[in-house]
Amino acid sequence: MAVTRAKDGGPGFFTTRFEALLAWGRRFSIWPFTFATACCGIEVMGAFGTHYDIARFGAEVIRFSPRQADMLLVAGTINYKMAPVLQRIHDQMLEPKWVVAMGACASSGGFYNNYTVVQGIDKFLPVDIYIPGCPPIPEQIIDSIVLIQKMIDTGAPRARDRWPIKI
Amino acid sequence: MAEERNSIVLQKLTGRFGSDVVATHSDFGDDTALVRRERIVEICTFLRDDPDLRFDFAMDLTGVDYLGEEPRFEVVYHLYSLEKKHRVRVKARVPEEDPVIDSVIPVWVGMDWFEREAYDMYGILFRGHPNLKRILLYEQFEGYPLRKDYPKARRQPTVGPQE
Numbered sequence: 001m002a003v004t005r006a007k008d009g010g011p012g013f014f015t016t017r018f019e020a021l022l023a024w025g026r027r028f029s030i031w032p033f034t035f036a037t038a039c040c041g042i043e044v045m046g047a048f049g050t051h052y053d054i055a056r057f058g059a060e061v062i063r064f065s066p067r068q069a070d071m072l073l074v075a076g077t078i079n080y081k082m083a084p085v086l087q088r089i090h091d092q093m094l095e096p097k098w099v100v101a102m103g104a105c106a107s108s109g110g111f112y113n114n115y116t117v118v119q120g121i122d123k124f125l126p127v128d129i130y131i132p133g134c135p136p137i138p139e140q141i142i143d144s145i146v147l148i149q150k151m152i153d154t155g156a157p158r159a160r161d162r163w164p165i166k167i
Numbered sequence: 168m169a170e171e172r173n174s175i176v177l178q179k180l181t182g183r184f185g186s187d188v189v190a191t192h193s194d195f196g197d198d199t200a201l202v203r204r205e206r207i208v209e210i211c212t213f214l215r216d217d218p219d220l221r222f223d224f225a226m227d228l229t230g231v232d233y234l235g236e237e238p239r240f241e242v243v244y245h246l247y248s249l250e251k252k253h254r255v256r257v258k259a260r261v262p263e264e265d266p267v268i269d270s271v272i273p274v275w276v277g278m279d280w281f282e283r284e285a286y287d288m289y290g291i292l293f294r295g296h297p298n299l300k301r302i303l304l305y306e307q308f309e310g311y312p313l314r315k316d317y318p319k320a321r322r323q324p325t326v327g328p329q330e
Contacts, residue, residue, distance in 0.1 A: 080323055080326070081304065
């Protein structure tokens, strides 16, 4: 029995590099793990909600297990007692993974310059993207995902590859 | 005259414990008694059990650091009576070289975590406390951060994941 094709447009293949194919698959399936400890978490909820709809960028599956996530979104103040917990969550994530420090507190400690707040999670984690703001607006979270997509596309080195930073 | 201004709470307290109540005042309606630390459990038991006082609700316990004064530290108890609807603030001074005061957990069991917090932040030791360890900070933390001589810019080492 003959198979009838609706279209017959020449050869059914195209050429690419394997890395490019892999990156194409990865860039639209960045699954975030949210580590929300402060008011930044509210903005994260706004970004994930219907209004801003982060699903448009392929990041709609919020994984609350680090083992299924690609992107660690640290939204909020991290203190010294919390740091080992965050470190362990980061260790549990599978490669490749990206870390986003959202807001002033996660990036630099914010205005909590005191005995208990870590002055930026880059003290113990390789951070790929810093989002400024207190708290940042949801567009900036979307922008961080777009930036990670660009990193995947161009094969730019991750923060992990040049970790720890020597100053 | 001062005695007349004092409320029934302070009158009964000074009448019962005499010179162990070092000072009292009722400024702005806040009854306050400074007592000697050696008798704090006795005083608290009396405040709880006396039929006219009935302080059955221990609202708060904090420490204060009066750096440069002697004795240096102070433990402050805020008490409230749900039955009589009155309050009192009991304070006891604790010296720096021997920062020990008796635990009032036998009187109000809810003082457990407040005493741990005062220990955590000021290093005040509560004799008889069943589980006197840090409550807000982590165990590897060195020093007592709410003491006035704790360096503002001092940073503790970051601890890694623990088993």
